[in-house]
Amino acid sequence: MKGVVFVELLSMAEKAFGEDVVDQVIEKADLANGGGYTAVGNYPCEELVKIVDAFSAHSGLSPELLQRKFGHWMMDFFGKHYPEFFTGKSTSFEMLEAVDQEIHVEVLKLYPEAELPRFETERTGERQLEMVYTSPRPLVSFCQGLIEACVENFGETAEIAFEATPDQSNSTTFTIDVTDT
Numbered sequence: 001m002k003g004v005v006f007v008e009l010l011s012m013a014e015k016a017f018g019e020d021v022v023d024q025v026i027e028k029a030d031l032a033n034g035g036g037y038t039a040v041g042n043y044p045c046e047e048l049v050k051i052v053d054a055f056s057a058h059s060g061l062s063p064e065l066l067q068r069k070f071g072h073w074m075m076d077f078f079g080k081h082y083p084e085f086f087t088g089k090s091t092s093f094e095m096l097e098a099v100d101q102e103i104h105v106e107v108l109k110l111y112p113e114a115e116l117p118r119f120e121t122e123r124t125g126e127r128q129l130e131m132v133y134t135s136p137r138p139l140v141s142f143c144q145g146l147i148e149a150c151v152e153n154f155g156e157t158a159e160i161a162f163e164a165t166p167d168q169s170n171s172t173t174f175t176i177d178v179t180d181t
Helices: 003-017 019-029 045-059 063-081 092-110 140-153
Strands: 118-125 128-134 157-164 171-180
Touching (some): 003 019, 003 063, 019 045, 045 063, 063 140, 092 118, 092 128, 092 140, 092 171, 128 140, 140 157, 140 171
Antiparallel strands (some): 118 128, 128 171, 157 171
């Protein structure tokens, strides 16, 4: 997993809890590399999960809620650092449909070794999109947070439901119903 994800998770934690708390929590988490991450490095997802679990233990917030909050944080990060990905998109559906076909193509040009999740989308109604998220990483709640933040980014509101995809391992189907634009 790309180091920028780790760097941003720790930035979010510093903003929420302060630098001293982050240092204490990272020390207690007993991470393989001591919690030192660079944006361009590659690290195992298990380390990210350990960090989230450590902040969950510290804060009393569930790991799922922390992952969702981090999804919101990362959507903001993407908007600030990669505005070109949002160019020409006027709805959350257009943005979500572009993840695999446009954005991940560009990411792989920069980082050919990146192991990216898959996002297959299908419009199942004028105001409904199904997105199948496939990844061996346990980051469904992070993905949910990204989707929520994407919807908010476009000034929309939506009901977002998800469930394990039948007959597919490591796969979750999100159903996004836009209720207001």
